[in-house]
Amino acid sequence: MRWTFRISFLLLLGWAIFMVSPFVALYDLSKAVQARDVARISERVNFNALRVSLARQILGEYLKTQDISERDRQLAAQAGATTLNPALEELVTPQALIDLLEDGQLQQIQPEGAAGPAISLDPGSLQQAWRIFILSESQGFRAITIPLTPDEPRDRQFRVTLRLSGTTWRLTGIDLPSSLQKALTKRAAVASK
Template sequence: MRWTLRISFLLLLAWAIFMVSPFVALYDLSRAVEAKDMDRIVERVNFSALRASLARQILGQFLKTQDLGGLDPQTAAQAGTATLNPVLEELITPQALMDLLDDGRLQQYEGAAIGNGLLIPLRFDAASLEQAWRTFILSETQGFRAITIPLPADRPKGQQFRMTLRLSNATWRLTGLELPENLRKELTKRAAAVTK
């Protein structure tokens, strides 16, 4: 009986550590952004997966605004990807990501912001325990290896960033970032300006 309790306790403890670990990784990323530590940011972000995530969103929004004139959607998507490449090149750099995660703004695009509050750094102290709990409750797991965390949790869904972290080689890395609607529209306008 004693061994059963000990093993059950250890399994429960391991499960609790696993459930909290993506939030610890996100907190570490927030500290790296706050300290402007590019090496830690690069360690915590999978830039190729993040680029694909952002390309899907911006391209989808961009194609909605374009008259395809009977063009095959796949061909239009390929052409759109080539068109959006300059916008994505500016967006997917460690510095641009640091700016975005720091205050929810893209410094190179005036007006492309979701508000005044900071997206990161996250604070998990006694004063923000309710915020941390709400973030934990609203996050969505996708199996054992991925989790999507909405930030800031107290904003409406249309104004939130939805950050997807994936477990890879015992490290949680940012692999996806769903942008708030107004920022996605702003980037689509920039993309449309590039095509003209």
């Protein structure tokens, strides 16, 4: 009976550590952003996956405005990813990520005062941390999407996706608010001409 209790306790403890670990990784990323520590940010971010995430959102926003069939939309998305790559290169850097995660805007894109909601990786209170934990969406055992602005409506939220890579949670995607998606879509359309 004692061994059953010990093993159950160890399994429960391991599960609790696993459930909290992405939030600890996000907190570590927030400290790296505050310190502007490019090396630590580079360890915590998968820039290739982040580029794909941003390209998907920008192309999705752009293709909503086009009157094309579903088959043509898929072909346009594949071609658009190649066209967008140069525009995304300047957005998917540690410095651009610091700009975005510090105040919710990209200084290269948005004029001062045109930002979406202010974001914070630091929950500030236990109640806010609990709310973020409850609203986060697990995608199996290896990925989780966490809302950074849980009090905002979904179309104004920043949501980050972390994926387990080995024993480290790494940022692989940022779901941008629709206003920022539209600004990036306009910029990409201008850059591709």
